[in-house]
Amino acid sequence: MKKTVWLVLSCLMVVSLILVSCGGDEDTNGTTKPDGTTSDKPQYGGTITVREAVDPQCCDSFANKMMMGGLVLWWSHEQLLKFDWARGPAGTGEFTNLAVASPEAQMGGELVESVEKPDPETWILHIRQGVHYQQPDTEAGDLVGGREMTADDVAWVYERNVHSPDGAIQVLQPRCAAAFTIEKTGPWEVTFTTPVQPITAQWWVIEGGGYGYMYPPEIVQTYGDLNDWHTAVGTGPWILEDWVPATSVTMSRNPNYWGENPVGPGKGDQLPYADGVKRLVIPDASTALASLRTGKIDFYGPTTYDQFEELRSSAPDLEYLEYLSDGFGNAHAFNLRLDDPTKPWTLNENGKKVRQALMLAVDYDTIVRDYFSGKAEKDTVLVNRNFTGVGYKPLSSMSQSVQELYSYNPEKAKQLLIDAGYPDGFKTDVLVPSAPTDMADQCAIVKNMWAEIGVELNIVPIEGSMLTPMVTRSFDWDDMFYGTFSGGTVGSFGFSLYTYFGYYRGDNRPQFASRTDPDGTPDPIIEAAFAKTQDNIYVNWPAAYKAVEEIRPYLIENAFKIPFPQPYSYNFWWPWMKNTYGQGQVAFFLKYYWVDQALKTEMGY
Template sequence: MIKKMMWILVSCLMVLSLILASCGTTETTGGAEEDEGDDKVIITETETGGTKTEEKEETPVSSNEPQYGGTLSVVLGGDIMGFDEGTTPDYWDVAGHLTHDELLEGDWAQGPAGTGKFTWATNDVYRWDSKSGALAESFEIIAPGDMIFHIRQGVNYGLNSNSEASRLVGGRQMTGDDVYWNIDRWLNIEGSQVARSARDMANAIVVTQLDDWTIQITVPTDQAIYLASYLVDWCSVIPPEIVSTYGNMNEWQNSVGTGPYFITDYVRSSAVTFERNPSYWQTDPVGPGMGNQLPYAENVKYLILADASTREAAVRTGQIDVYFGVTVDALENLTGTAKDLIIKQGIPAASSSIGMRTDKAELPFSKKEVRQALMMAIDYDTIIEEYYYGEAQLPSFPIVPEPELMDAYLSLGEAPEIVKELFSYNPEKAKQLLSASGYPGGFKTSIICTNPMVDYLSIIKDMWAQIGVELEIVTEEIGAYNSRWASRNYDEMFYTLWPSSGTYVRMLALTGTGVGQNLSFINDPKVNETKSKMLEAFAAGDQAEVDSLFKNLMPYVLEQAWCVQSPIPYTYAVWWPWIKGYSGEYSPGICNEFRWAKYIWVDQKLKREMGY
């Protein structure tokens, strides 16, 4: 059986987001001892004793009625990168997801707790119909690219009497002037995600404060997607006086927001501790606690554990309540001793596949038939069954089969025969295509990757050798590799993580020259025309038209074989039964990791009865 390696986790280092994943195993069983001396969390496993045994009684049943109190503990695989979105991109400011609010956020009532339209299992749902009002009570599209936001009244900044910065703000009401000031800051401060990734929108946008509580934002129609993705459901509101007093909010002690929690402690590379904001403005929008003031949990704790085996030990012994990005291998390791864990299967938002220089006429990859031959020479069925243990899917490019994207996704069952043939192992047909393209004996090529990717690419190398294609695998250290990825600086082939599926409206996988996008150097008139139509439809709020345009283009895109696809493996979220009101959500909205924490509650009685 082909040995499975966790190469995909390392490739995800290129993605500008925190990875909460697991690899590695441990031979011990039993409980864990937690030492919180000096606030540093150290988790060790022991051979005897502990909080849990293998011969455990059936899980006790407890009430599903929401309750207040308790602590929710989650884990980060890396340290906090900053506390001010003006200087730190939002996806690195994961503490801010609990301490601050944005204008809009993912609609919890449309998630598993409500209608189930969205899973909130990834962080890249770029859809107007997925959003609900947060600091903007409501919004309206009055014309394509022209929107009005009605700012919520009666929202106060949290008042933490132990914080000098919070006392400075004094728990005052957030105002429309604050929102206008923050928008201006997002657009102009050099470190913000808007300034980094949506410069054209920032330069073209017109922001007008119509009255004390109403703001109008107008952008060109082809930039409206950036308004949705980088402005209103990404950037959070802070009190201007914090910046005028301290210069920025880089230090956690200066963190003041309208969010459901305060930061009360941060120990670098160890833990972040949050305390409930008793004056939070939001109520539970759905379910048995509908109308209750949020949040429910008294405290939230981010444990920062870089070592995978330590993270798994913490999960198994109940020190971590919720854990994401679990691979099949790690899942078996976790549930072998922690049999009460609740498991939910999901699919990552992005896949790793082979990009190539299709723009160089002198290279074989400039010919469609050669690219098709490379795909036909891969035995995808065997790879899925033996390398991924049957837990993977195709197609994985240019989008993956996320539930939120199924109206835009073209499955193999729906695809025309020519596309189905590309995923069917046919080395003889592949040889014929190479011969007809001027490569009767095959050719030599090279691919750049990192060490953890070699195992998978060695399989591809062996399969391509059967049709005369000699592949040289060139490994680089992660820094040099990421630089190549960002600048698209490679001569032939590059094995990489492609843009997140949620970016499909912008077609980052198929167009453009920006950081980490269009990794096969595609410049196709049909694709470009469809992209323009999709952006216009998005600006008008017509999601059905956006999805229809994209899906109708997919037979053509997949036939071109611009990317030699790899199957995308499933991952899993796991959590303990005492976490209630939860269904595996990861990010309600765009890069809103852990924002779901305000909606869930900890069944403390059940946790005690289970021995934790």
């Protein structure tokens, strides 16, 4: 089978794909015919089986003050806007669907047909007509009756989503939510106004942020909320049939789904192609790898280079994608509690010396070479190389004093600690998720390096489900924590946080340093850069991106966070999964994938 390696680095929103052929003449995007030729025409049928590393939670993000619903309902429910499949690898190739370097990539219509933006604050949404709610064989399905979704529904649902006191947005972006308005302005038109942080509103509310979706108002009016999965009725391609906690989620094809394939040999086909999706909860990585090798699951990833090498050896028929992600999943950093003036790293000149000492004591090049086998990038503060031309300024173009912070210099680090008043170093704790264990391993590497300058790091593992609310809601943590809420960008939606500087300022709860939220002192340089981006978003994007480029050296030099190198990621899938370009098991892409059942049988699975 032909193997495909794509190193994805978005540059001005253009996909850079490096294709490496490893022999064979078969077209892995085609279907093998009896005469040996291939066809690209998609087929219906089969089941897509994926792995969930943790048990999905359910269900109502707008009644629980948590981003929960997307974990279950995101697969059966839909957002207003999403990735534009026609402008990704299957179509024009403008976007990778993996690394998004512009809000434009996120403005493909899903339940919205089109968007008008007369100014940055105004969103005139033209609601898609002909979208009907699902008709599951349940009491809730009978209640809704498969009726058409309306503009009134959108206005009602988003009024609840945004302004419910128990909604996740009230925790994540309270000021943005308070200023947000929703109004039905036409038979099929709803207008949103976002006078506070409009690009933040685009990600957290209008697109859904991975948890905001449409549902029939009568579900909430009848049952009180969405927390009982048996009442799930969405508009999506998959109907939620069964959920066995800690075991599986079963979904079937929605036969009345509104969507059609917009591009390629299957253009005009009704979606989805597969008969259903099975989500198996497999926490243990070794068990999951065994399930992949034996064909029990169709996808695996993102994973590490070590697992990449093992799978290339043990299952050479697997297709794979190598890429640098936007950063949410694996651009880790030591996040410092900066709002406590008693900490060695506090926000004054001596604190800056301590923070710089901590960076200088990390041997970044050795970590990249030895721990990540050369498959990592060390420059990930705010944005990484995916954002070249749209916010990323290479480290090599910055001043020597900034570049020096990534060079291992324990002697200078010791002197900085002496100058800051810590000649004997200090002791500190770091909270780290107990799983995956590689995060604790990474902390251990830094612990040994910091020990060389007299900094004693105590690693405190804590269950992720406990750590997340501690650092995003209660702020009940003391010294530092290590995690994905880092200097890197957030998932495929990095643009919204990097132009908002969400980890360095403002009322964004993942802004863990408490620099300005809500009682901290704003950093005037960061605030000026933020003002420049806000003056130019949707109006003059190059100027907004320039502000991001200009602030990066300042963020690095001040070492507000101590970054760890970001590794490349690897997605695997079996050749019988067609029309996938390495995006993996992202919920809203599965409807475009199809199963080559004949090839699966031919391969012995």
